[in-house]
Amino acid sequence: MAIIERSTPQVALPLVEVPVTASSTFGVLKRPVAATGWKSWLFTVDHKKIGIMYGAAAMFFFVLGGIEALLIRLQLAAPNGKVLNADVYNQMFTMHATTMVFLFVMPMAAAFANYFIPLQIGARDVAFPRLNAFGLWALISGGIFLNLAWFLGGAADGGWFMYAPNSGPVFSPTHGIDFWALGLQITGIASLAGAINLIVTLLNMRAPGMSLMRLPIFSWMALVVQFLLLFAVPVITVALFLLTFQRNFGATFFDVSAGADPLLWQHLFWIFGHPEVYILVLPSFGIVSEVLPVFSRKPLFGYPFVVFSGAAIGFVGWGVWAHHMFASGLGPVSVAVFSMTTMLIAVPTGVKIVNWTLTLWGGKLWFTTAMKFSIALIVLFTIGGLSGVTHAVAPADTQQTDTYYIVAHLHYVLFGGAVLGLFSGFYYWWPKVFGKMLSERIGTWNFWLMVIGMNLTFGPMHILGLQGQPRRMYIWTEARAGEGFFNLGFWNLVSSIGAFVIASGVLLFLINVVRTARSGIPAPLDPWDSRSLEWMTTNPPKEHNFDVIPTVHHLDEFFHRKYKEGDNGEMVKIKTAEEILTEQEQAADKHIHMPSPSYWPLVLALGLPITAYGVIYSIPIAVFGGFVILFAAFGLGLEPATAKDTDFDPPTDTDATSGEVVPVD
Amino acid sequence: MFTSGSKYFFGISLLAGISIAVSILFANPSALAATALVGLLGAAGLLAGIMLFVRDGDVPSGEPSVSVHPAPTTSMWPLITAVGVTLALIGTITQPIIFLLGVVVLVAAFVEWTVLAWSEGASSDPAFNAAVRKRLLNPIEFPILAAVGLGLFIFSFSRVMLAVDSQIGVALFIVIGALLLVGGVLLAVRSTLKQGVVSAVCVLAAVAIVTAGISSARSGMRTELIVAQYESDHEVPRECGAEASAHGDSGATQTISAKSGVAATVEFSDGKLVAHVQGVQGVQSAITISRSSPSNIIFRNREAGNVRLVARLGTRKITEGVTEEVVRCTQMIERGAEQLLTLVIPKSSAANGPYWLSVVGEGGQAVELQVIELIVP
Amino acid sequence: MIASVLRRFRRWLPASAIVIALSGCATNAPQDTWKPKGPNAAKIDNLQKPIFAVAGIIGVIVFAAVIYCVIKFRDRGQPIPHQSHGNPALEITLTIIPALILTVVGVFTVRTVFDLAKTNDTEMIINVTGQQWWWEYDYPVQAQFGITQPIVTSGQLVFPAGTKVLLRATSRDVIHSFWIPALNGKRDVVPGRVQTNRIEADLPGIYAGQCTEFCGLSHANMRMEAVALSKEDFAKWVANQQSAYVAPADGTLAKEGESVFLSQCVRCHQVNGLTRADGSPAIAAADENVWSGVAPNLTHLMSRNTFAGAMFDLAKPACRDEVWESDPATFGGKYLQGVTEDCLNQSALRAWLRNAPAVKPMYTNPAQLTKTGGKTRGMPFLGLSESDIEKLVAYLLTRS
Secondary structure (H helix, E strand, O other): EEEEOOOOOOOOOOOOOOEEEEEOOOOOOOOOOOOOHHHHHHOOHHHHHHHHHHHHHHHHHHHHHHHHHHHHHHHOOOOOOOOHHHHHHHHHHHHHHHHHHHHHHHHHHHHHHHHHHHOHEEEEEEEOOOHHHHHEEEEHHHHHHHHHHHHOOOOOOOOOOOOOOOOOOOOOOOOOHHHHHHHHHHHHHHHHHHHHHHHHHHHHOOOOOOOOHHHHHHHHHHHHHHHHHHHHHHHHHHHHHHHHHHHHHHOOOOHHOOOOOOOOHHHHHHHHHHHHHHHHHHHHHHHHHOOOOOOOOOOOOOOOHHHHHHHHHHHHHHHOOOHHHHOOOOOOOOHHHHHHHHHHHHHHHHHHHHHHHHHHHOOOEOOOOOHHHHHHHHHHHHHHHHHHHHHOOOHHHHHHHEEEHHHHHHHHHHHHHHHHHHHHHHHHHOOOOOOOOOHHHEEEEHHHHHHHHHHHHHHHHHHHHHHOOOOOOOOOOOOOOOOOOHHHHHHHHHHHHHHHHHHHHHHHHHHHHHHHHHHHHEEEOOOOOOOOOHHOOOOOOOEOOOOOOOOOOOOOOHHHHHEOOOOOOEEEOOOHHHHHHHHHHHHHEEEEEEOOOHHHHHHHHHHHHHHHHHHHHHHHHHHHHHHHHHHHOOEEEOOOOOOOOEEEEOOOOOOOOOOEEEOOO | OOOHHHHHHOOOOOOOHHHHHHHHHHHHHHHHHHHHHHHHHHHHHHHHHHHHHHHHHHOOOOOOOOOOOOOOOOOOOOHHHHHHHHHHHHHHHHHHHHHHHHHHHHHHHHHHHHHHHHOOOOOOOHHHHHHHHHHHHHHHHHHHHHHHHHHHHHHHHHHHHHHHHHHHHHHHHHHHHHHHHHHHHHHHHOOOOOOOHHHHHHHHHHHHHHHHHHHHHOOOHHHHHHHOOOOOOOOOOOOOOOOOOOOOOHHHHOOOOHHHOEEEEEEEEOOOOEEEEEEOOOOOOOOOOOOOOOOOEEEEEEEOOOOOEEEEEEEEEEEEEEEEEEEEEEEEEEEEEEEEEEEEEOHHHHOOOOOOOEEEEEEOOEEOOOOEEEOOO | OOHHEEEEEEEHHHHHHHHHHHHHOOOOOOOOEEEEEEHHHHHHHHEEEEEEEHHHHHHHHHHHHHHHHHHHOOOOOOOOOOOOOOOHHHHHHHHHHHHHHHHHHHHHHHHHHHHOOOOOOOOOEEEEEEOOOOOEEEOOHHHHHEEEOOEEOOOOEEEOOOEEEEEEEEOOOOOOEEEEOOOOEEEOOOOOEEEEEEOOOOOEEEEEEEOOOOOOOOOOHOOEEEEEEOOOHHHHHHHHHOOOEEEEOOOOOOHHHHHHHHHHOOOOOOOOOOOOOOOOOOOOOOOHHHHOOOOOOOOHHHOOOEEOOOOEEEOHHHHHHHHHHHOOOHHHOOOOOOOOOOOOOOOHOOOOOOHHHHHHEEEHHHOOOOOOOOOEOOOOOOOOHHHHHHHHHHHHHOOO
8 A cells, every 4th residue: 555645633542553455456567556465575665574574584594594404413412323314414414504694584583673673763665665675586596596496306405604605516516506606695685685775864864863873772772783794795795606606607716726815705704704703693682672671660771882882893793704714724813813802892892782781670570571582681691701712712713613612602692682683573573563462471491492493502511612623514422422321422412402492482482473374362552661752653653654753852762751750759750652653643644655565676586596507507597687677677667656546446646735755766 | 658769769679670570580580689579679668768757758649840949059060970970980991989989979969959949849948948958858968968078087097006016016006096086075175166267187198198008009008018918828837848938926925815824835945945834933845735625835046047836646547548747836036035825735745646846947958856745645 | 920810710610621521421432532642732722722611611600590591580570671671891891801811812713723733843744545435544655764765554543652653645536534532633635635733642552533524425434443553563563564465375375366466456456466377566556446546556455354335344343353352561462463264253344345335335336327337435336255255254364
């Protein structure tokens, strides 16, 4: 639905949106206007629908990556595992990492960013809604393309880091790595499109009065992440192009006998790869920084410090990539420098942990599931951060790198950091998105299973690594496992059991989702007594988000509309959320123009995997894919952002005096 | 449903499709004909799609005949068409490139003129007509103009960079970058700057770059690049024969692989050939390198006169009973220059050797009897 | 010295005790990174243990603070707290403290980095070459150790204890990583580069390691063992490695095995001094059959008690354990005995000869070799008959 008309501005009840149908159903290329049904999802440009679809796709890939992880842990539960053979195991750990990084955490962060940034900044949509839709479909087609390799001769088997020359055609003769490189290229396009879109949205579409220092912290962290993406993705794009040309067109970028150096790949990969770590974890930092103040009933401690430490991490994150290469033989000077910068980046990270703890300090803590996940994040991420410091120390790292100690570290950072933050976000924002409360009882079980499972899985890996078990081995042997009951075999088994405990926790979450969808209790308007703008509208929000664009006077604007400081400094409730919503509805804008749905983002995104497939198998197919892309690009460019009035039934009437218009692409 | 414009192009693509089918079934089409027909099919299909999508540029097809036509606007296309014709004619008797230019101008003028004329008949409202024209042509004009403009800019800039000395090039890059930054800062700080001033500065800068580009293109590239053009494989160890050119990979230590971890550095100085081996103290007269692994050796000449490093790597069987010597060489280099030699030696020197490195001067005679032994275990 | 102060701190602190106790749970893991057996690894260990302790302390403080908050500030119906936005002074203090701690850590780190990179007092040089999926060690001529001609071996890196050994490491194909945790940290071996890493063992013994850079299909099976011998024992080992070829006596099974070896194995595997029937030396041409160009040199196979990239034991478990578990004083003698007929792990060796790719994943299937021009990566299935295997085993047993 594109245009919301209000003949009577004094509506008291939430507006019921009238479904609009196309006046002409046989128009071959007439743009879609469905407001309900599957078409309304497929062709939508609404940031909320896109956000939900990002989340659903990411959840699917989370389950996929989780199954891969379970297979890996099954294989390693006992010595000389027989579950997977060497080839399949190598594919499995490559795709587990690739899936979790590129197809779960990044899209899930994109889901939150897409859904909540416009709501948090008081906007009606993102700056470029169709670009947004394109990003979603490019991500999904890229994800499918990546996994297609499983059915076409085997997936990528070079590890997610894909070091040259092991990624060359001689050393990996299947097409797995071709699919990997081109699939990531497609998801990279999606990330870039999303990054540009969200940066423009955040910088240009904030509600009146919302200065950058009043920007909710999640939006702030998302902004940092989008800038990181904007600069990091081009680097991996270059690297992936080199790889594709090396594999498919006979180039020799990493061919030593032609005078090249394989370390070139490592530098390119990690210049992307390290900022990528912050791309993965900063959105969760943002979520936690939203959740902790809400359930502590006090503002985020040192908001400016959290903001600037996030930005500092974003900057310093570019200067530490070679700490992934301490064993590569960079020479002592480089090693010393990168060791120091790596320690430097621990400082702003530490600032965040300090601030979260001090946010709890002196608060009035309400232990909802969201809050539990956030507190667990503080503790578990701290463990990951501290083990990170131990391998910032380069000599120690030469003992630890490529062992399970690193696996433990990275999972404490990415599972204990990124994933727990995302789950905290699920429980916190579920009522906002779906209008129903997730069960807190199941949530508590979900929380404890995941946290205990994660410590069972990744905790013993510290020991495994320090005892010298390298990673990426499809089997381990008794001969190197030590003696006694608590030998490496024991810890491997514990770790495998832990993986299934995590899996049961995730399963409970999925059950919770299904149960809630079927018979969950409708959410109150403001279930958590929240603080930021996204709660100042209905659950779920109306298509146009806000009836009237709010004017912002405070950080935590919504809280300050509900509460006032009393004479003795105590906080007094002056308004309920319902009252604030009613006020808004009464002052609703008369004309709200929303961008109309479109086919073209979908068509454009479908052209990408066709081209990529053609690059691997047959150039004419790639040319055809190119035509699809060109055609869709023209379609997208020629199509006006808002459908014509005659597309609607009954035809709408836009007069020149209409009020609020969202900027559209 | 199908607009008249799209019907036309659908017709063409249908025809092209039928032609392809017929020619494949009954004739044996040449590659050229097939390419042309498939191209026609694709192009007509694309145009048909665009027509369909834009519904012939929004011109209401069923509107009753327009009684009042506004006077035609001024148009530059007749003039440009004339220029195109002239260029094409001049081109036929002088340079083919001028003919091509004329054709391009003619095509552009033809398209623009046609659409302009057509749009002016669309309705009685000139503003609407102008919008119709824009809607149809801007998506074609903008990318083409942008591509041409950017291409010209990049081409000019690259000519300048190829012509000037590499040191000056670096300086130039820094200066231009700094100017851009300063300009950007000025724009950001003084947002009240007049648009005219900004455009004037931009136009001046563009003209300056294009002018510089044209003059640089006339003066040609710097010498070492011209030399390098004739060298397709200057990084590859060559058979030691007559020198293909005076140029070689002179920046050996600047390539990433040679910055650290070369197997050895061989130096010709004080009339002696000595080797510095990675990780080993002092100078060596023998180098041990691993079989079959690519090993980088840097050769430096510290003596007057041109020399090259020659690696003699035993013999290779060509056919039964016929063998040839395996020799690898660096380029002939002057004093102070250096070269990278990448050797992959598959056979042990114990069985196939001995292998050694020596220095050879102009004319192929050995300048120094002392050699460095290459031990391949 | 602050490091020693920190080390003293460690003793008091339960946090670090827990960490150490947990990691001590696995006893005698051969690749334990916290049990240095030489000065290089000890330098790393002296640096990292205090850092683990400091990290442990900081962790405990954070956990304590969080737990305190969770208990103390839970919602007991208290009023909504004052909406304080923070305390910059506290904030800055809590930023500076970790920065100071890290600066101290950084100083010691940098010092150790440069310390470990030192190579100017090297006493011995060994070249290490990684290849899918085994390691080759070659010893350049070094008269002071009695090495008068290059020695090539694989599987076990034999070196004198108490000697500063410089490894010059490179690779023939992909990136591998050389790692003997008890002796030093890892060093990647990168094709086209020669990387250096120093090892030194305090006492004779055998130290386990593993390739730690993912190198393809059989990465998990690319192991290594470093064997430190006393100086006298090392001299004996060198002498044995340089001894002339002794052909098996005519009429023995081993002699027949020699001709099987000449017809089947010498295509890739070198045995120094072996001659063909016409008296010409038998030279391996592994580069024509194997993509990476080399196969292990088998001249003194029985002098090492492991094969196939240290994946399999050449000695029976009992014999192996006797070598691995012997004390430093008797270790050399036991190791230098090599693998005798009684100790030979016949089943593993025969399984390998029967069908190598079946017991170690490798690229030998012709369908996977189109990109290598038919060259295999690893030892292919040779189709040897049982009698040929019998003969070959007999022959290899004489390669001591």
